[in-house]
Amino acid sequence: MLEVATEFTFLAPAAYAALRDDFRKEMAEYPPAPPFRVLDTCYNFTGLSRFSVSGVTLKFTGGTELELDVRQMMYFTNPSDMFSVGCLAFAAAPLPAFPVSIIGTLAQMSTEVVYDVRGGRVGFMPGSDDVAPALALASGGVTIPTTGTPVPSARGFHEYTVVVSYGTPAQQLPMALTTGLGISLVRCTTCRSGAPCDDLAFDPSRSSAFTPVPCGSPDCRSSCSGTTSTCPLMVPFLASAVVQGVLTLSPSASVHDFTFGCWTRDATVAPLVNSPALRNHYVVELAGVSLGGRDLPIPPAAVSATNATVLDTALSFTYLKPSVHGLLRDAFRREMALYPPAPPFGGLTGKPEVAL
Numbered sequence: 001m002l003e004v005a006t007e008f009t010f011l012a013p014a015a016y017a018a019l020r021d022d023f024r025k026e027m028a029e030y031p032p033a034p035p036f037r038v039l040d041t042c043y044n045f046t047g048l049s050r051f052s053v054s055g056v057t058l059k060f061t062g063g064t065e066l067e068l069d070v071r072q073m074m075y076f077t078n079p080s081d082m083f084s085v086g087c088l089a090f091a092a093a094p095l096p097a098f099p100v101s102i103i104g105t106l107a108q109m110s111t112e113v114v115y116d117v118r119g120g121r122v123g124f125m126p127g128s129d130d131v132a133p134a135l136a137l138a139s140g141g142v143t144i145p146t147t148g149t150p151v152p153s154a155r156g157f158h159e160y161t162v163v164v165s166y167g168t169p170a171q172q173l174p175m176a177l178t179t180g181l182g183i184s185l186v187r188c189t190t191c192r193s194g195a196p197c198d199d200l201a202f203d204p205s206r207s208s209a210f211t212p213v214p215c216g217s218p219d220c221r222s223s224c225s226g227t228t229s230t231c232p233l234m235v236p237f238l239a240s241a242v243v244q245g246v247l248t249l250s251p252s253a254s255v256h257d258f259t260f261g262c263w264t265r266d267a268t269v270a271p272l273v274n275s276p277a278l279r280n281h282y283v284v285e286l287a288g289v290s291l292g293g294r295d296l297p298i299p300p301a302a303v304s305a306t307n308a309t310v311l312d313t314a315l316s317f318t319y320l321k322p323s324v325h326g327l328l329r330d331a332f333r334r335e336m337a338l339y340p341p342a343p344p345f346g347g348l349t350g351k352p353e354v355a356l
Helices: 013-026 322-335
Strands: 009-011 042-044 056-059 065-068 074-076 085-088 090-092 111-116 121-126 134-137 142-144 147-150 158-166 171-176 185-187 210-212 240-250 253-263
Touching (some): 009 013
Parallel strands (some): 009 090, 111 134, 185 253
Antiparallel strands (some): 056 065, 158 171, 158 240, 210 240
């Protein structure tokens, strides 16, 4: 996976171990340094006048290769000085949370990533020395500059944005760049009479080239149900629909009938918690749990910030502290007492603890 939020590159454990062990043999003459965050292969180059590092090349099916120079394959604790502590900017993907390998932004630095979506291909071209990677479209050779901003609550993570336009006439919007959704997602709202328009939202009523995608269309990959005629977009917590319009990348480059998601309702937000033990995760503070609109009698200490709640996209089920899960489980069982029980399924045993 080509990622734009994760700085380091994560490989399958066996692949990373082979790279790490070979790299350590190559670097045996240099003094080792303690691990840095998730990076376990570090060296202290302080005081040296020169050092030598063999390049890393990532090879893909079809013959495409991505050659990494020293600044793409190593992370230096002092980014402005390579003669400091430098670490191999690769790590083993923690399974099962990361079931795929991830190429981080450091490996993509100074590289134009060319996405040929219709052709089902991706390519890499040497770019400028900009800190952020660039995005290019193979169909027209259009390069879109990106802006990278570090995420204060998660060291090693960056948020990247691009400025594009939707609709006719074009409405310019800053967009977060991510590979996780598989579709562009735009916040849509109609400008209220007498009020200024939201510069961060797209107004469909102002565009002559805006069409909802109907159910049954080849561009609708969601399941339609009931009397729904417009293709829904299944995004948690958001009322969304699949639509089409004009995407403008530059004055000379636009994509007609571009399919994207249009969401019309703001999500409920909760503040992120800065957890030193979980720096590379999104952490929130669980303040309570309700069932059927009734708050469960959970002691405040059981849901305090010391027992951080991680928002995870790899696990199907929700895991709570045993004391919290026990209260929810017991209340749910009372609510469902009219129905015949079934045997436990997978990890859903109903037990407060499971021995592995």
